[in-house]
Amino acid sequence: MDERGLDRDGAIAREGALDRVPAAFAPVVDAARARIGETFGGARLHSAYLYGSIPRGTAVPGVSDLDLQLALLDEPTEADRADARAIEAALDRAFPQIDGVGILLAGSRALLSELERHDGGFFVACLCTPLLGPDLAEHLPRYRPTSLLARETNGDLHLVLPRWRARAAEAVTGADRKALSRIVARRLVRTGFTLVMPRWGGWTSDLDESAELFGRYYPERVEQMRIAAAVGRTPSADPAALGGLIDDLGPWLAAEYTAVHGEKTPRPLTAPTSPTHLSPSRGIRGAQMM
Structure with missing residues (x-):
């Protein structure tokens, strides 16, 4: 490798x-x-x-x-x-x-x-x-860092954002907000990385490296992505931190992702859930990034 x-x-x-x-x-x-x-x-x-x-x-x-x-x-x-x-x-x-x-x-x-x-x-x-x-x-085939792979792994962020907002509104304890912040932060870093993955031409599951690689192409958003990487490692109970991820970075990233790679092929409700697209109920289930 x-x-x-x-x-x-x-x-x-x-x-x-x-x-x-x-x-x-x-x-x-x-x-x-x-x-x-x-x-x-x-x-x-x-x-x-x-x-x-x-x-x-x-x-x-x-x-x-x-x-x-x-x-x-x-x-x-x-x-x-x-x-x-x-x-x-x-x-x-x-x-x-x-x-x-x-x-x-x-x-x-x-x-x-x-x-x-x-x-x-x-x-x-x-x-x-x-x-x-x-x-x-x-x-299964051998995979390369293509726009198709980017689209089909994380091209549904726009569908996930409303669910996060609903969960944030229902989060009444610090533990609830920390659990949700971990899900949100890791997913945003992962999506930010796969947004630029075809241009960079490789793969990583490291949160910090993903944020920095994203920043090469979107320097105006790199500080937000670094914050997301930090929250992904150490979840935050701060409602403001969670709100910034869901209401600012998230919508911008979803719109940019759709513009660059398009939307993911729709799945039936019974489609399998992998950490590359939907976050299971227990946090991120480790996701692929740590």
Whole structure:
């Protein structure tokens, strides 16, 4: 992998690996593998993956969370979601070195579908590390930092902003605002980076690097993006900080993104959710950026 996150042929290299997992998190990963296997087994599970800072080797004990993607043989059911929540809670209780656990669920056929080729498929092939079962990446293309990839990963920010505003209005505690600020900030940094990704010609999941790369092309907005990166690392309970992200940087970024890359292909309500586009309910579920 070169300094732009590309392999020798110019495709985006897979960013994580099991041999990069820090020693402090090895027992967590082992326990996650065991619990997933016991709970979902061969009847429901196609494959399981790690993503985020743990497989990238940048996780910090007591700060980082554990992020997992499960590809099921069929579309997820309410029973599957309940089982995933039980695994999340059990692992979070058992290991003080992690600050939360997030499990994403999707059907394997959906992840391999044409609709998800440049979103959920890209996420699995480039941002996820195989943990259990056959690797779906073997059936997916090699990805390059194109406008198509930018559009299909983050070209729906305009749809997310109203949901954030509603959640901000309902946030009554500092904890609520901190949780939402983490979601919002990381998503905005990620969207700011993919806005300029085709021009820069590479991939990164680092928040600070993403903000600085964005600033090369939009210097008038770089200070806001640096603030977003800081809030993404250390969430804020300040309503003004959250409001600035949602009501100023967010709308500008959504409009610029649509102008440059266009809008993401509409998804049905049952489409799989990956951290590259929609933020799941438990914060950002680690997102791909930490």
